[in-house]
Amino acid sequence: MTSPVGPLSGLRVLDLTRVLAGPTCTQMLGDLGAEVIKIERPEAGDDTRGFAPPFWPETKESAYFIGVNRNKKSVTVDIAKPEGQALILKLLESSDILAENFKVGALAKYGLGYEQLKDRFPRLIYCSITGFGQTGPYAPRPGYDALIQAMGGIMSLTGEPNGSPQKAGVPVADLFAGLYGCIGILAALNHRHATGQGQQIDIGMLDTHVAWLANQGMNYLSTGENPPRLGNQHPNISPYQEYPTKDGYLILAVGNDPTFERFCKSFGQEHLLADERFATNPNRVANRDLVTQTLTPLMKTKTTTEWVAALEALKIGCGPINTLKDVFADPHVQARNMTLEMHHGSGATVKVIANPVKLSATPPTYRSAPPVLGEHTDAVLSGILGMSAVEIDTLRAKGVL
Known part of the structure; x- marks a missing residue:
């Protein structure tokens, strides 16, 4: 106290x-x-x-x-x-x-x-x-x-x-x-x-x-169109969603083009950088289903723990999908009292x-x-x-x- x-x-x-x-x-x-x-x-x-x-x-x-x-x-x-x-x-x-x-x-x-x-x-x-x-x-x-x-x-x-x-x-x-x-x-x-x-x-x-309503409210005001439900995908960024791994799920958050380039070069996906559909974030958003379908087999090749370690080393946003038991046992949550x-x-x-x-x-x-x-x-x-x-x-x- x-x-x-x-x-x-x-x-x-x-x-x-x-x-x-x-x-x-x-x-x-x-x-x-x-x-x-x-x-x-x-x-x-x-x-x-x-x-x-x-x-x-x-x-x-x-x-x-x-x-x-x-x-x-x-x-x-x-x-x-x-x-x-x-x-x-x-x-x-x-x-x-x-x-x-x-x-x-x-x-x-x-x-x-x-x-x-x-x-x-x-x-x-x-x-x-x-x-x-x-x-x-x-x-x-x-x-x-x-x-x-x-x-x-x-x-x-x-x-x-x-x-x-x-x-x-x-x-x-x-x-x-x-x-x-x-x-x-x-x-x-x-x-x-x-x-x-x-x-x-x-x-x-x-x-x-x-x-x-933040970005989604502004998306509507700027276009006059109701944003669709996207599950765990981000309306303005791609890839930014959950992916299945070898033993569970992971959130992958690629916030910009340099990060996507780093991701591709580090995990054998350099060929995607030459594809116009993947070259820029606006294009990836426009082709979000293709991005998901393309990366899903890759994400299944490692466990969640392996992906977190590999992606964090590259300063690429990622994290496990924790249960509340996981949250309250998390060392960072505990360190923050x-x-x-x-x-x-x-x-x-x-x-x-x-x-x-x-x-x-x-x-x-x-x-x-x-x-x-x-x-x-x-x-x-x-x-x-x-x-x-x-x-x-x-x-x-x-x-x-």
């Missing part, structure tokens, strides 16, 4: 998010030093506590929940009750950021919408993460990762050419929305530092999804994926494991709001906590 410092230390985040997009955002803030107070429903908590199996061994928490909720204090408050709303307002008096991912307009029913809070808390940074943003014809709709992947176009680009559209194997729409939300918060903090004024950050999952163990409130030790941001002066810190539901309710209400044990017990008896 490192010391509880970080570039965002001293900031307090009131976290009204749940599931994945919002918690991804607030965990990043927590890793960077902010105090994150996670508001959860009494008894039920964040939905993802029950997204299982698997549960983490010796705990009642899902692995899903543990993955995005470290460095947070869990406080149970029923915001549907007036007393719960009053507690949130009191906590906002000392909070810098409110993060939420309720449906558009839902928090306004409890007096906690941005328009209701902005004058009372002018320095407050209010980050809203929803499926479709605060405006537009789809704003009232709920947002789900697979739905956004479908509507955002990525499924039309993913999968084999003659197969069905495919979503990514992890919920990328949620994750990108959370990270864009964090970027927006950091920008708003800088603005507040200069002006003293807070603002609302409006993150729509569909917006962020469109934003990371991408997993860590934390002591959980249940008494168990949990292993989590580390923060990938490497800061030389103020690195991420890992101060507390993902919390047990309501683990910090009494400490926060007494420590921050100065409430007595009797007051807390009274609210708990009413079902507010």
Whole structure:
């Protein structure tokens, strides 16, 4: 464990998010030093506590929940009750950021919408993460990762050419929305530092999804043509795909013509360099099926390990297609300290994926494991709001906590 410092230390985040997009955002803030107070429903908590199996061994928490909720204090408050709303307002008096991912307009029913809070808390940074943003014809709709992947176009680009559209194997729409939300918060903090004024950050999952269509989005805008599904092939570079080897598969990534020339001369394929169809990357892209058919027999002559060694020696991009067991056993992943163990409130030790941001002066810190539901309710209400044990017990008896 490192010391509880970080570039965002001293900031307090009131976290009204749940599931994945919002918690991804607030965990990043927590890793960077902010105090994150996670508001959860009494008894039920964040939905993802029950997204299982698997549960983490010796705990009642899902692995899903543990993955995005470290460095947070869990406080149970029923915001549907007036007393719960009053507690949130009191906590906002000392909070810098409110993060939420309720449906558009839902928090306004409890007096906690941005328009209701902005004058009372002018320095407050209010980050809203929803499926479709605060405006537009789809704003009232709920947002789900697979739905956004479908509507955002990525499924039309993913999968084999003659197969069905495919979503990514992890919920990328949620994750990108959370990270864009964090970027927006950091920008708003800088603005507040200069002006003293807070603002609302409006993150729509569909917006962020469109934003990371990247080269494929630009391919469409420049041609007006829908890019086809290419399986594991690259739309703009060839050869850049998986190839079968003697004992498995390999990703071969030849990024430019000099690299292709080096590949051909090193593995007995010099004759391809005299063939116009192989001479330049645009020509190889135009003849991608021929490139695949031509190189496949060659790639089958060595094992994956043999190819990786030979290609790396020539500084040609390549890599095995790892299972997750392979990933977490990889010596480079281990050298980069991408997993860590934390002591959980249940008494168990949990292993989590580390923060990938490497800061030389103020690195991420890992101060507390993902919390047990309501683990910090009494400490926060007494420590921050100065409430007595009797007051807390009274609210708990009413079902507010």
